[in-house]
Amino acid sequence: MTSNKKNGTRPTITSHVMGELNKLGCSDTPTHLSEIDGVLIDDLAERFGSPLFVLSERKLRENVRRLFSAFQTRYPDVIYGWSYKTNYLGAVCQTFHQEGAWAEVVSAFEYEKARSLGVPGHRIIFNGPHKKRAILAQAVNEGARIHIDNLDELYTLEAIGAANEKVIPVAIRLNFDTGFTAPWSRFGFNIENGQALEAARRISDSSYLKLCGLHSHIGTFILDTRAYEAQIRIMCVFMETAEAETGCEIDSLDMGGGFASCNSLQGNLPSEQIVPEIEQYARVICDTLLEVTRDRTARGKPQPTLILESGRAMVDDAGSLITSVVATKHLPDGRRSAVLDAGVNLLFTGFLYNHPIKLAQEPQGIPEDTVLYGPLCMNTDVVRASVSLPPLGINDRLVIMSVGAYNNTQWLQFIEYRPNVVMVHEDGEVSVIRVAEDLQAVTVQERLPEHLRIGHQVSSDQ
């Protein structure tokens, strides 16, 4: 039987938003985005498949140049270490290294990756709570800046120094309460309870270690720049105390990362209303540091080198995820939903942020509250629980924006293959910087014991 029913759109009622802002900031109007750095999104998806991660080389360079300029114009001696864990795809790291960034690594894997990309040991900052003796010995040998996290690591380093009859310059990681951020007390040595000063004394008693630097990373997505002012003041008081008590000479202060990116934390106001500009962080950090070290430099001591390890603020807005609709449904409660080909296994930060979502085609129809599911056969695979979108159809494309930080490192190969990652270069050329997985890539590490090999079936009719 043929139907002569015409296709139509179900009537809907949408709430009227007065003016441009509602009580949570901007109204959630989806906008349309047809290209990334001049390259059509449809062309990208057709050439490289969907889903697809796209990184903008232009944006990466722009971000890191802006950071260097903001800090170097305000402070005489600045080192920036690219936080590998934020995105350690080789092309991303190399872009930053070409711009003058060191590598900031937190594991043997990340250390080895930085070395394999040609970063010399003396331009590697080695943080983290887990550094086995072999990688520490290599890092010592190659002249890396080692930031000690705990006493056991301190003893291991001392033993390495003794074995090599060498004095190793080291830094210690500090933790403390800034009054503006929840203290991350699991990393490093605590100032308030005296652990940190004890560690400094222990180092000064050692014939094989020399304390030269202080490090702290006070948290992430820090919106209140006063936290950095407090961080500097506390670290500088500790620097003076440690120098006076132990005779060490501190030549560098590493302020870690933590600058907020252009994303909107769930339950927060939109980023454009609350995220400080990089120059605002720079002003607070550099002005405070110059102020609190004024006496020190007047006494003839050198200005400490300022080290920064900003992660998400450098890469988030350089990354986008193109995804396509594979099915649409109306839920029993009347809401629209769509199943996308990208799920939470690719978008770890979807649990934290309301990433901006744009349509790759002109919006048509009335926007309605929509649930976006991923392709995983898991109830938890909800890419966005609620977003206002016009009706979606199969093969429609969406762009999930500002996904450059922590997704290409924390993503999971779970149920689905992980897709291609491409970089759009400054000249508009596009290249694959991580090839999509296939069965061979996913199973290459597996081994089948002899008796489980194909052809060795144990069956009753053998």
Ligand SMILES: Cc1ncc(COP(=O)(O)O)c(C=O)c1O
């Ligand atoms: C030691 C250290 N430095 C830098 C970073 C980068 O942080 P963010 O992405 O918040 O800038 C991290 C992240 O956890 C870190 O642990």
